[in-house]
Amino acid sequence: MSDWWRGAVVYQVYPRSFQDSDGDGIGDLKGITARLDHIASLGVDAIWLSPVFTSPMADMGYDVSDYCDIDPLFGTLADFDALLARAHELGLKVIIDQVLSHSSDQHPAFVESRKDRSNPKADWYVWADPQPSGAPPSNWLSVFGGSAWEWDPRRRQYYLHNFLASQPDLNFHNPEVQDFLLSTMRFWLERGVDGFRLDTVNYYFHDAKLRDNGPEPRAENLPPANPYDMQDHEYSKLRPENLPFLERMRSLLDGFDDRAMVGEIGEGPRRALRAMEEYTAPGRLHMAYSFDMLGPTFTPDHFRSRIEGFFRAAPDGWPMWAFSNHDVIRHATRWAGFGPQDAVAGLAAAMLLSFEGSICLYQGEELGQTETDIEYHELTDPPGFKFWPDYKGRDGCRTPMVWDGSDQAGFTTGTPWLPVKPPQRARNVAAQESGGSVLNLYRDLLAWRQGSSALRDGRSQFFDVAPPALAFRRDGAAGSVLCIFNLSDAAISLPVAGLDRIDGPASGACLADGQLQLQATGWVWAQCGKDTFVG
Structure with a gap:
C-alpha cells in the first residue's frame, strides 16, 4: 500500500x-x-x-x-x-x-432517542438524570458557550452537547x-x-461516570471571553x-x-x-x-x-x-x-x-x-x-x-x-x-x-541560532535542503558553513564569504550537503 x-x-x-x-x-x-x-x-x-x-x-x-x-x-x-x-x-x-x-438534533436517530427512555435508539446519545437540585449532571462546558448539557422535557433528562444544543453527542460507549x-x-x-x-x-x-472537570491552570486571573478555556477537559474528551x-x-x-x-x-x-x-x-x-x-x-x-x-x-x-x-x-x-x-x-x-x-x-x-x-x-x-x-x-x-x-x-x-x-x-x-x-x-x-525527497519526508536537523532566525536542514535519501527564515522586519546576518551558493528558491537573501544576509522577512531554501551548518 x-x-x-x-x-x-x-x-x-x-x-x-x-x-x-x-x-x-x-x-x-x-x-x-x-x-x-x-x-x-x-x-x-x-x-x-x-x-x-x-x-x-x-x-x-x-x-x-x-x-x-x-x-x-x-x-x-x-x-x-x-x-x-x-x-x-x-x-x-x-x-x-x-x-x-455528534449529529444534528434532526438526525432520525436523535428524533427517536428523545421520545422516551425505552425506544431502540434510547441509548444512542448521552443522556443523564439531573442532580437532586435539578442542576446538570456535571460541570462540563460547551465549546460554544454555557453548559454542555441541555434539558429535554420529553425524557426528563439532560443530553450532552459539546457544541450547539442542536448538536447532541453520540454515545460511543454503545x-x-x-x-x-x-x-x-x-x-x-x-x-x-x-x-x-x-x-x-x-x-x-466521554467519562461514563460523568465526573466534573477541574480548572485549567492559567496565568491570568480574569476569565477569557469564553470560559470553556478555564476548564481542564479531562473527563469530557480525550478519554482512553x-x-x-x-x-x-x-x-x-x-x-x-x-x-x-x-x-x-x-x-x-x-x-x-x-x-x-x-x-x-x-x-x-x-x-x-x-x-x-x-x-x-x-x-x-x-x-x-x-x-x-x-x-x-x-x-x-x-x-x-x-x-x-x-x-x-x-x-x-x-x-x-x-x-x-x-x-x-x-x-x-x-x-x-x-x-x-x-x-x-x-x-x-x-x-x-x-x-x-x-x-x-x-x-x-x-x-x-x-x-x-x-x-x-x-x-x-x-x-x-x-x-x-x-x-x-x-x-x-x-x-x-x-x-x-x-x-x-x-x-x-x-x-x-x-x-x-x-x-x-x-x-x-x-x-x-514535490521534486525534493528531503522536503517531502526528510528528517529535520535544527540549528541553535538566535531569534528572529529559524534555521534547520532537511536530510533525505537523495540530498539535503537548508531552510533559513528571518521572522522579523529587520535585516539579519548568519554564518553558514559548507554552502557555496544558494541553489533553490529564496527571497531577500545574499550569501558572501560564509555569511548569509537576510533582509526583513527574508528566507532561503538551498540544496546542500549533510555537513552544512548554521551558527
Whole structure:
C-alpha cells in the first residue's frame, strides 16, 4: 500500500465559499468541480472537503442529519461522484470531513432517542438524570458557550452537547453506535474517497461516570471571553476508550487500497503532544492535524518546539501542520505586524512548506488572503453572536473565494452568503496569474517541494541560532535542503558553513564569504550537503 499521505500537501475547500454554480449565493459541488483545475495548478496532492452532507446548517454542515447523502444546497450524490472522478483525472486525492462525535438534533436517530427512555435508539446519545437540585449532571462546558448539557422535557433528562444544543453527542460507549458510524465511513470508501478528515476526533468518548472537570491552570486571573478555556477537559474528551475505536477505524481503512485518515485534535498545550502521540501510534490515525500553529505566536522557538516536540513524543507518528483553516483568523492577518502583507504571506508559505510532516493549505491562503472585517448584521456563526464583540466568530475567514475583481469576485451571479469586500476582492486569482505574485510563489514552492525527497519526508536537523532566525536542514535519501527564515522586519546576518551558493528558491537573501544576509522577512531554501551548518 502506498503512503501517498506522508509529506503530502492537502488543499482545504470550504464548499459554501469556493464557487457557486447556480446563482443562489452558496458554493456547491458543481462549482468546486469547475475550479479543480486551479487547485491542480498549484501542485498539491489532495483536497479536503469540509462537510457537504444533509444538514439543517445550524453549524454550517457540522451538524449532520444524514451521513450518506449530499445536502441539496451542494448538489447530489451524482454531483459528488463527478467531482471525485474529475479530481482523480487531475491526479488529486479527495478526503472528506467526517463529523462523528455528534449529529444534528434532526438526525432520525436523535428524533427517536428523545421520545422516551425505552425506544431502540434510547441509548444512542448521552443522556443523564439531573442532580437532586435539578442542576446538570456535571460541570462540563460547551465549546460554544454555557453548559454542555441541555434539558429535554420529553425524557426528563439532560443530553450532552459539546457544541450547539442542536448538536447532541453520540454515545460511543454503545457498540451499535460505533458500528453505525463505521458503516457510514464504509459507504464513502466504497464510493471511492481517498480518506477522511475526522472532526473533533478527541471528543468521541466521554467519562461514563460523568465526573466534573477541574480548572485549567492559567496565568491570568480574569476569565477569557469564553470560559470553556478555564476548564481542564479531562473527563469530557480525550478519554482512553477513544484509542480502541481509532483502531477499528484504521482496520476499516486498511481493507481498502491507499486510504488515509487525519484527525483534528483540538487540545490545549499541556495535552496536545500526548494526544498526537497516542492517536498516531501504529494501527491508529495516519496523521494528526495540529492546532499548534493556528494561533498568534510567531517566533522561531514556537515553530521549532512544536516540530521537535512532536517527533520526540511520537517518533512513529506523523503530523499535519497548518497556519489557517475555517475556524481561525487567517494567518496573513494574525501575523500582519511582522512586515508587508505580501512579504509575510511569502515567508509563511516558505516556512510551512518546508516543515517536516504533511501540510494543509486553506483556500485563499495561496493568494495571501486576509481576514474579512465582519459587522454584526453580517454574522452567521453562532459563537459570533454569543461572544460579540470580544470574539466575532469564524465568518471572517469563511468569506467567498475571490476569482476576479468583479463585484462578487467571480464566485456567484447572485448575492453571496457572506460579503465579498474590497480588501479581499483585490487579492484575486486573475490578478495574480502573472508576475511575482503570492499565487505564483506558492506554485513555485510546491513544485520545488514535490521534486525534493528531503522536503517531502526528510528528517529535520535544527540549528541553535538566535531569534528572529529559524534555521534547520532537511536530510533525505537523495540530498539535503537548508531552510533559513528571518521572522522579523529587520535585516539579519548568519554564518553558514559548507554552502557555496544558494541553489533553490529564496527571497531577500545574499550569501558572501560564509555569511548569509537576510533582509526583513527574508528566507532561503538551498540544496546542500549533510555537513552544512548554521551558527
